[in-house]
Amino acid sequence: MSDLDTRLLPAEFADLERFSDWILATEPERYAKRLASSMDEMQQLYDAGMARLEEVMVYLDARFPLHDMPDDAKRLMHLMQSVVMVSFPVEVWKQPRVLDSGAAWVEITREPVV
Amino acid sequence: MAHFPKPAVGSWTENWPELGTAPVDYTDSIDPEHWKLEQQAIFRKTWLHVGRVERLPKAGSYFTREMPSVGAGTSIIVNKDKDGTIRAFYNLCRHRGNKLVWNDYPGEEVSGSCRQFTCKYHAWRYALNGDLTFIQQEDEFFDVDKADYPLKPVRCEVWEGFIFVNFDDDAKPLKESMGDFGKGLEGYPFHEMTEVYSYRSEIKANWKLFIDAFIEFYHAPILHMKQATPEEAAKLAKIGFEALHYDIKGDHSMISSWGGMSPPKDLNMVKPIERILHSGLFGPWDRPDIKGILPDELPPAVNPARQPTWGQDSFEFFPNWTLLLWVPGWYLTYNYWPTGVDTHIFEANLYFVPPKNTRQRLSQELAAVTFKEYALQDANTLEATQTQIGTRAVTEFPLCDQEVLLRHLHHTAHKYVDNYKAEQAEKAAKTNGAVHV
Numbered sequence: 001m002s003d004l005d006t007r008l009l010p011a012e013f014a015d016l017e018r019f020s021d022w023i024l025a026t027e028p029e030r031y032a033k034r035l036a037s038s039m040d041e042m043q044q045l046y047d048a049g050m051a052r053l054e055e056v057m058v059y060l061d062a063r064f065p066l067h068d069m070p071d072d073a074k075r076l077m078h079l080m081q082s083v084v085m086v087s088f089p090v091e092v093w094k095q096p097r098v099l100d101s102g103a104a105w106v107e108i109t110r111e112p113v114v
Numbered sequence: 115m116a117h118f119p120k121p122a123v124g125s126w127t128e129n130w131p132e133l134g135t136a137p138v139d140y141t142d143s144i145d146p147e148h149w150k151l152e153q154q155a156i157f158r159k160t161w162l163h164v165g166r167v168e169r170l171p172k173a174g175s176y177f178t179r180e181m182p183s184v185g186a187g188t189s190i191i192v193n194k195d196k197d198g199t200i201r202a203f204y205n206l207c208r209h210r211g212n213k214l215v216w217n218d219y220p221g222e223e224v225s226g227s228c229r230q231f232t233c234k235y236h237a238w239r240y241a242l243n244g245d246l247t248f249i250q251q252e253d254e255f256f257d258v259d260k261a262d263y264p265l266k267p268v269r270c271e272v273w274e275g276f277i278f279v280n281f282d283d284d285a286k287p288l289k290e291s292m293g294d295f296g297k298g299l300e301g302y303p304f305h306e307m308t309e310v311y312s313y314r315s316e317i318k319a320n321w322k323l324f325i326d327a328f329i330e331f332y333h334a335p336i337l338h339m340k341q342a343t344p345e346e347a348a349k350l351a352k353i354g355f356e357a358l359h360y361d362i363k364g365d366h367s368m369i370s371s372w373g374g375m376s377p378p379k380d381l382n383m384v385k386p387i388e389r390i391l392h393s394g395l396f397g398p399w400d401r402p403d404i405k406g407i408l409p410d411e412l413p414p415a416v417n418p419a420r421q422p423t424w425g426q427d428s429f430e431f432f433p434n435w436t437l438l439l440w441v442p443g444w445y446l447t448y449n450y451w452p453t454g455v456d457t458h459i460f461e462a463n464l465y466f467v468p469p470k471n472t473r474q475r476l477s478q479e480l481a482a483v484t485f486k487e488y489a490l491q492d493a494n495t496l497e498a499t500q501t502q503i504g505t506r507a508v509t510e511f512p513l514c515d516q517e518v519l520l521r522h523l524h525h526t527a528h529k530y531v532d533n534y535k536a537e538q539a540e541k542a543a544k545t546n547g548a549v550h551v
Contacts, residue, residue, distance in 0.1 A: 027482075053390050053476075061471040077472060084479050087387040088487050098487050104494035106460075106486055110312035114475065 009079070010072050012059060013052065019045050022082040023075045027108045030085040035096050042086040042096070049083030056080055069114070077114045118358050118419070126360045126518045133521040137510035142524055143320035144504045148531065149455035155534030156433045156527060157183045161271070161278040161288050163435040163449060164202075166463075168275070168308050169225065170194040174242060177225035178205055178215050182459075183321075183434075183451045184281050190268050191215050191231070192277060195242045202270035202279045203244050207233040208263040214240070231265075240265050275304050276447075294363040295429055298415025299437075303406035307444060307465040311482045313489065315460045319496035321434060321452040322523060324460055327492050328448060329369060329430050329519035331355045346383045359419040360518055365432035365526050367519045370418060373425010376442050391473075391480045395488060396425060397440045398477040402467035407443035430519060432526055443467065446485070456500050462489065 008017050022045055024030045034042070056076060064073055093099050121129040128135065142148050164179045176193035189205035191214065207214045212235040217224050230247065231240040239248035244265035249255065269280040271288035273296060278288050289296065317324060327333065335350035359370040376396035378384050384394055392399040401407060409417070409424075416439060417424040428438040436448040444466045451459040464482055469475040503509070513520055 050386065050390070053387075057471075057473045057476065061473055066469060066471055066475055077475070080472075080476060081479055084387065084391070084476065084483050087385070087480075088483065091385045091387065092487075098490040100494060101490035102494040102497070104315065104317075104490050104497070106313050106315040106489050106493060108311065108486070109314050110310055111482075112309055112311070112475075 202268040203265035319500035321458040393477040393480040
């Protein structure tokens with residue numbers, strides 16, 4: 001198989017493929033992954049993702065319209081959405097769950113999916 | 115000392131003398147009998163927001179809504195006819211009462227599009243305008259006339275693209291009921307903001323308690339303290355919260371607030387990811403490229419104090435619809451659907467101008483994620499309140515001037531119940547009179 005068939009992300013961001021289990025298209029998947037992850041795992045994704053976030057936006061916006069991206073570019077977006085998802089646990093709560101949220105549960109019922 | 119001017123009488127609360135300044139009795143949020151009266155007096159008689167017109171993009175589009183607040187099992191179909199008319203019907207087949215539109219689970223809401231509605235049970239068919247058009251084995255029936263069995267309509271009217279229903283056929287028209295705030299909001303570019311994030315939560319608290327939480331921001335520097343940087347949190351807690359302006363027009367109310375975080379004056383006030391994505395709780399910092407959202411373009415009800423530091427306005431349309439507009443050009447809505455005296459379903463919708471690129475998309479993503487973090491804290495606090503007021507150890511609570519709209523909400527809800535009770539008593543008196551004759 002060629003490189004094109006096996007790679008998940010654009011070649012420029014191949015180093016982020018080690019976080020491939022965070023390539024999740026919808027909020028419920030990303031939220032569940034957050035709750036099931038350790039702080040150490042989220043810190044690693046956050047550190048790597050934050051370092052490239054600006055670069056990702058510049059890269060994608062120079063090449064593709066938002067609603068017509070090739071699959072590898074979409075996966076890169078989904079990964080960056082996971083970086084956004086873990087930002088609160090890492091920057092604020094120091095734990096996966098929202099502080100003082102107890103048994104409260106809020107579910108997303110409609111969302112735009114990239 | 116007040117940082118923003120209060121009315122000449124000295125306080126917001128005393129500006130509306132009928133509200134009083136005494137502690138407020140919260141029995142209205144814990145008494146099951148009172149909730150039953152509210153259901154009849156309020157939720158069966160007022161305009162209830164059920165969705166945006168964009169949910170019905172073409173002729174034949176429909177969605178169903180479960181309306182437990184109106185009555186157990188109540189379900190409606192909202193649809194769009196070929197001529198563009200939007201209507202609502204009870205979701206019930208006229209033959210033997212089967213639920214007409216549902217998939218798999220009768221209690222779950224559905225949406226889609228169709229040319230006609232066909233009942234799953236005996237294939238009775240209804241046109242988009244509700245007319246009964248087909249009866250299976252019609253000649254087996256006795257003197258049946260299809261014209262006598264259309265779908266039962268529910269009043270349905272649209273204001274600025276927001277669809278409302280009302281279960282009282284005698285209610286005044288929606289536009290009139292929206293009052294001065296409704297009129298003063300007309301023209302805001304709601305129709306441009308069609309990128310939607312919707313949320314739902316089952317809350318173990320009376321419906322009024324969540325509205326209470328959203329019509330005062332006295333709690334914001336405290337409950338949400340940890341979401342700001344430590345220096346910023348300390349400063350916010352010391353200053354406390356003061357609204358720019360409050361207003362009350364009939365049953366509805368509004369609070370206008372400062373909004374220094376969109377964008378922040380100093381980047382050190384916000385978290386690292388907010389600096390990269392230019393977004394946060396107050397929404398994306400960069401205004402979308404549409405007409406109607408710049409300070410001098412806003413309709414008159416928005417930023418009524420004409421404060422240059424204005425950040426957001428939250429309108430509370432009685433009984434259960436919040437419309438919150440943010441300075442950078444996006445808005446959100448809340449609905450609170452009681453299912454009992456101490457339970458309700460909370461719905462929220464965030465509306466943005468559709469993003470044009472990944473930068474705008476991720477900026478909106480951060481606003482949406484942040485919204486949910488705050489909502490979870492707010493939701494959880496409510497259960498802690500409900501269980502404690504439910505003990506009746508204390509029933510009256512002091513409300514400060516920044517909580518004036520809570521007084522108005524409970525006062526208004528009580529007024530509806532009192533009027534309803536008076537009407538029922540009058541009817542009973544008449545009936546008794548008739549019996550004696």
